[in-house]
Amino acid sequence: MPPTGDPLANRYRRLLLCYPRKWRRLRGEEMVAVLLASATPGRTRPTPRETVNLLRHGLRSRLGRPASYSVVACAVLTAVICGLFSAALASWVAWQTARPLPDRAETTALVAEVLPGYDAKEVDAPTALFTYYSQPLRLENLDSLLLGDGGEYQQGAVVAVVTAVPPASQQETLALAQRRLRETGWRVYPPYVVPGPTCTGISCDPAARDTTIFARRGDTGLDLRLPARPSVDSTPVTVALRRATPPAVLPAGVLGGLIGAVAGWLVFGWASRRTERPHFAADAVTVLHTITLLLWWSPAVLAAPQLLQHHRDEPHPVWHPLWEWLGQPALSLFFVVGAGCALCGLALATLPRRDPGPLTTTATG
Template sequence: MRERLGRPESRTVVVWAALTAVICGLFSAALATWGAWHTARPLPDATETTALVAEVLPGYEINEVDPGAALFTFYSQPLHARDLKSLLFLDGGEYQQGATVATVRTAPRAVQQEIIALAQRRLRETGWRTFPPHVEPEVTCRADGGCTPTGGPSNISLVARRDDTALNIQSLANPSIDGTHLTVAVYRANPPAVLPAGIAGGLVGAIAGWMVFAWASRRTRRPHPAANAVPLLYAITMLFWWAPVLLTASSMLRHHRDEPHPVWHPLWEWLGQPTLSLCFVVGADCALFALALATAPRRDADPLSTAATEFAH
């Protein structure tokens, strides 16, 4: 394998090739799943959302319905080309799954547990798959960064899924600025095309990553003029591509363990995208520059001097 990769003397070249194939496969799988997500049905409109709230919370009236602008939004609006600068410079976390949100008229917060109990019962009766309520206690934080519960009221969220639709009922202990105590967010679950698209895209990307690495590795072995520059650029690429993945994946895993999720966060968020998309762009620029250097002609020995040496022997 080392011989095929053009580095028979190296003991780590196979590891680097594997890391390249894996990261390329992950990025291409994320891109494929992003495309497959757009086969999902549009977000529920105001009429469908009103009917869902009436089904789940009978007897409660809706104040307002805010239809989602798109399946995925940037600051609650569809992503546009003018948003790319903001997306790159540490604002990418605002690119999130869209939802249609209804605010519901409620009694005072003393009946919070009654509302959640009613919603759980109605969800089970109407065929929804429910998850345990998630309680966020009121906390107070100190200057050193530590936070402790105050013993005061808590925010409670209840999530459920039925077919390709998911919802999040959130009961707020303290009202928001407009006085809202209860909201119902309705959004779409991942469509069936996401999984096969991710697998196919991942395989294609991994194979392509391995082949490109192998070509560049064979091409740039000494005495290539970029024999030193290409490995340096490659190391920078791996740093900027792998660091966000390792940091974000562990954080996302803790997040999914702590809170119930009827719909898991999409694959690209597990890779730190687009939150840390600037890292990806820097790594991609270094990779393209390295490949461009790899196309330079090799500085092999002069064939005439080689022939003379062979004749002397």
């Protein structure tokens, strides 16, 4: 469909790009002529109704199988999960724009600012924003990450062990930290009290609970953990610093998600049209696609409600990244096996059919 000088005709042709190429080659000019004949004189743009109809029927025609209702649901599920995976990948790339984690000197200065009179005795400062077993992810760790041990891939944090001599009570440290955080420009969240007793033995006091303060200033999130009974020999006070989500993550995730969803729909539609009966592998491709959807969606269905409850239970100045909401890479084995099934199905779809079959037509109404 070569362009012409008529702007309305050219806009109709652009909308018809949502139809398969074979359909456009055989019916495209005929459809444009019908649309132009029904248009009011002087109009230069398609009406909203025409636009919606052309997009809806064009995308549906890409799926083939006009007698099937389930193919649309499968296409939607495929497009959504592909969009989510693409958004997670794009957001991971955008996370690399975050500033490096605070070094030991910056962490020590921050502890002195927030908790005057306390000393940062030990400072563990990772060299990466995301770490695998507290170390930067390396290629030699990739197989372990993808094959069952991905839960250890987490956002890195600088952790400082803070002490005071003599040890102060939990309430004294809590009051001091909250006051100093507010005075130095931090947004302070309500304290989070760890549920359940934190001690054992005859002298255990069930009322004693560890408490955590969450705060954020700029692109830095702070977690201050206060043990129930501070002492020289007990669990020490710890300060953890991590970077907040960079501004580039949201637009990158949205753009990546849209691209992935469109690509997922188009690839699914291509495979669906290619394997319409009497294709000899139609049943095999259907089974492989069903397995793929189950393996890709199951981690997200399991992880998202748990993370949502986790976020509701305690404050989160820094939200968990998108891929963790999809159960990745903790359950990446599901993704790997599902990807293998998807590739097998696409490989079968490339094989020639016994009969090319008639062209599927779809009216625009």
